[in-house]
Amino acid sequence: MQTLPHSVSKAVSIEDLRLIAKRRLPTCIFDFYDGGAEDEITLLSNIQRFREISLLPRILRSVHRIDTTRHLLGSEIKVPFAVAPTGALGFGRHGADLSLAKAAAEQGTIYTLSSSATTSIEQIARHAQGRQWFQAYILKDKDFFYKLIDRAYAADFEGLMITVDLPVGGKRERDNKNSFSIPFKLSPSVALDFLSKPAFLSSLLSKGMPVLENMVGLEGETRSVNHIASSVGRNYDASFNWDDLKRVRDYWHRKLIVKGVLHPSDAIRLIELGVDAVVVSNHGGRQLDTAVATLDALPGVVKAVDKRIAVLMDGGIRRGSDIFKAIALGADAVLTGRATLFGAISGGDSGALHAMNILKEELVRTMQLSGVTELAEISKDFLFLKQGLV
Numbered sequence: 314m315q316t317l318p319h320s321v322s323k324a325v326s327i328e329d330l331r332l333i334a335k336r337r338l339p340t341c342i343f344d345f346y347d348g349g350a351e352d353e354i355t356l357l358s359n360i361q362r363f364r365e366i367s368l369l370p371r372i373l374r375s376v377h378r379i380d381t382t383r384h385l386l387g388s389e390i391k392v393p394f395a396v397a398p399t400g401a402l403g404f405g406r407h408g409a410d411l412s413l414a415k416a417a418a419e420q421g422t423i424y425t426l427s428s429s430a431t432t433s434i435e436q437i438a439r440h441a442q443g444r445q446w447f448q449a450y451i452l453k454d455k456d457f458f459y460k461l462i463d464r465a466y467a468a469d470f471e472g473l474m475i476t477v478d479l480p481v482g483g484k485r486e487r488d489n490k491n492s493f494s495i496p497f498k499l500s501p502s503v504a505l506d507f508l509s510k511p512a513f514l515s516s517l518l519s520k521g522m523p524v525l526e527n528m529v530g531l532e533g534e535t536r537s538v539n540h541i542a543s544s545v546g547r548n549y550d551a552s553f554n555w556d557d558l559k560r561v562r563d564y565w566h567r568k569l570i571v572k573g574v575l576h577p578s579d580a581i582r583l584i585e586l587g588v589d590a591v592v593v594s595n596h597g598g599r600q601l602d603t604a605v606a607t608l609d610a611l612p613g614v615v616k617a618v619d620k621r622i623a624v625l626m627d628g629g630i631r632r633g634s635d636i637f638k639a640i641a642l643g644a645d646a647v648l649t650g651r652a653t654l655f656g657a658i659s660g661g662d663s664g665a666l667h668a669m670n671i672l673k674e675e676l677v678r679t680m681q682l683s684g685v686t687e688l689a690e691i692s693k694d695f696l697f698l699k700q701g702l703v
């Protein structure tokens with residue numbers, strides 16, 4: 314059995330940070346972050362496919378100096394990973410969104426604020442530096458939706474990310490079993506779960522219940538996070554289509570990124586529509602279970618895009634070597650979801666930064682041990698691709 318480090322700063326891997334979060338949180342909250350849809354086949358295969366691909370290193374190539382910078386959508390990032398949008402983080406730790414935004418700025422990379430975040434667009438803009446993107450789901454209430462992206466524009470967010478893999482919510486059975494459902498009910502089992510983590514409970518009570526700040530006002534809902542969450546669920550626009558996305562493209566004059574692309578033909582159509590980047594993503598296995606692992610979908614999208622726009626990917630990134638493999642298969646950069654989320658939830662500002670440092674240090678080491686000194690050198694040539702894999 315793995316022994317747990319006593320403090321976040323002693324965590325040596327993303328898995329350590331995950332286990333610290335697990336120890337800290339009530340099960341229903343940990344499972345909300347950790348879990349996926351139905352049998353969690355996609356959630357697990359996102360991770361597993363990275364493990365199945367072996368590296369094929371080169372030797373004697375003078376790797377004492379390593380450069381991890383990358384040009385992405387207009388300017389440089391210091392590491393080839395950015396923070397993926399993740400909602401409802403305030404349930405796990407007060408201020409976790411801001412911790413991630415500040416850590417991303419310190420790391421020299423991009424932070425993406427979820428429209429379901431527990432910190433507002435304006436708070437992030439006020440308290441964190443660095444490059445920032447805003448992620449939105451398409452809501453039925455178009456006035457509210459466009460006002461939301463107006464706010465992101467006014468707050469100088471440089472990119473708008475539209476997530477397109479959530480016309481309806483996925484079936485997340487851990488949440489159902491834990492009664493972490495929408496609308497939220499304080500059942501006896503949830504109450505017991507919270508009482509089993511007194512330190513967490515007292516911090517939650519002293520800071521107050523988190524609120525999905527950017528959704529306040531949607532259909533006149535109250536400020537209760539659970540009511541708002543349920544209203545967001547009801548307000549996703551399942552009829553959203555290519556024409557609606559075109560309207561968003563015409564409206565938003567900065568970088569537009571579309572997240573949740575798996576099929577090469579969709580990527581081609583998005584280029585024709587004028588988007589600036591696609592994110593190969595299955596929402597971390599939280600939506601359509603048995604959807605293809607993102608590492609398997611990546612090469613097809615990369616080929617179809619043919620360097621015309623940027624290709625990002627997420628899902629299953631837990632090691633620096635995962636980032637290396639995604640780049641080898643043609644990603645310009647990756648987004649980190651749970652990997653950095655667990656850092657922020659387990660240790661706030663320093664935990665978020667620690668997670669990013671772990672990933673960066675592992676990436677640098679992987680590059681050195683593989684015999685490359687800069688990202689542009691990383692290619693399929695450094696992967697041992699068995700028949701039938703990738």
Ligand SMILES: Cc1cc2nc3c(=O)[nH]c(=O)nc-3n(C[C@H](O)[C@H](O)[C@H](O)COP(=O)(O)O)c2cc1C
Binds near residue numbers: 359428594627628651
């Ligand atoms: C707790 C949680 C909340 C999420 N919230 C959002 C969200 O609000 N918007 C979105 O586009 N994706 C959301 N995602 C998906 C992530 O952006 C990302 O696609 C996914 O976490 C990548 O998989 P990984 O966690 O295995 O790295 C969420 C993921 C998690 C784990």
